[in-house]
Amino acid sequence: MVSNLETDAILTNDPGAARDVYIVRTGSANLASVAAALERIGATPILTSDPADVLLADRLVLPGVGSFGAAMSELTQRGLVSVLRERLSIGRSTLGICLGLQLLARASEESPGVTGLSVIDAVVRRLPTAPALRVPQMGWNLTEPRHSCRTLAGGYAYFANSYALPEIPKGWRGSTFAHGESNPVAAIEQGDGDRLVVATQFHPELSGRWGLDLIRRWVIGRPTVEAREHEGIDTHAEPIQRLAANAADASGVARC
């Protein structure tokens, strides 16, 4: 058995994170923190709204702030809806953050009548309010995995949301958080390795060291230490995976 401390040290220095990661630029979204987090784990963030990048990038982050309806209309205007659907249908590695998770759903109570990317057959609901329950939820909440996950570990994550998926959709692994009596979705994931779709209701880029570790696991495509031990993988014996530098042509694409 290896202590988490030692294993974390291996992950921190893992050159596998030295990859180009494309970030979908959707107008009003604030991308500086996502870009800074990627740089901190050794990846190279590249902003794009080019449909070809969005379809073909090995790693793509779909961030999002503002409303469900406004974000879908941005994606539609930029011709990104069908490429995102195609990308997600073949499970190409994608990280949706906050609204980026909600957009995977069929619809949201926030914007009635607007169709989402519909990768998930579910409707995003407003968080219930109560005297002791503030909405928007702003701050750190404990997330708890409900399955054996590749990237999702338990721990405190930073949330800033008024809406959430009420339950983990069929066919996805996931984690939840407590909001009063309900346990909405904190994050979901599907696939493995280079085909790993992860979507978080919280902001991993603002969730400290814990959040950076999650992003790193997604970029590398490697399960959590916990999941690997659960599957009997000897975390000592596994060699550090060296990935060839991605030589994708970044011409015409704004760099962060």
Added chain:
Amino acid sequence: MLTTRVIPCLDVRDGRIVKGVRFQSLRDAGDPASRAEAYEQTGADEIVMLDVSATNEGRATAVRTVREIRRALSIPLTVGGGIRSIDDAARLLDAGADKVSVNSAAVRDPDLITRLADRFGRQCVVLAIDAARQDAAGATGYTVLTRSGTTPEPLDPLAWAAEGQSRGAGEILLTSFDRDGTGDGYDLDLLALIASSVEIPVIASGGARNAQHLADAVRVGADAVLAASIFHGGLTTPDAIKRELADLGLRVRREEPANDAAEECVA
């Protein structure tokens, strides 16, 4: 459930941290980026940076300071001070702020809150209210101050908080001018008044010296507690404060013992 946030505040002028008493007598308290990083490492849940520069040069420096802090920081950063327009906010958000806080400019131009919320989302907009007790004030006995506490406005903080919420603010940063920098504890009457009247989170500010002060603020309805002097002086750390808050029965985010994680991710 959500935890109580402990938020160190950096008052920054011309690229340096300053701290005063009742917004005056500012003295140097260090480099913002390295201080912010140290606060994250010692358990801060979020950082607020208030630019108290009075000049255009100072404002330009603030954007650079935000960029430097962002490079070092993996927790949320709220930036306030001198934001009068969408462009002012966009500059700071592009540099790496996650939320912007508006104060005097919003009092003069309340629609600014709406424009910011429409453009960036309400989770991005913090309404900072500086309030002071005033005998001549209206029903609540408090009045709103602007321009770093120098200008009393004919505005009741209770009404202003409600208007801010309805215009799209996602959070209220409530500072007691009377208590700022004094260490006498937060103004609990003011906090209870505002926290019970809005649905959005309220951050308590002004007057904290110890964990009991922070716990008192949460007891009367604050969702987060902001402090500056107690952290800058090296008197305590966010984590030490949070340990005390946990002992007082509050939910706080603390690093879990390393071995707990292994048990959680099993179907």
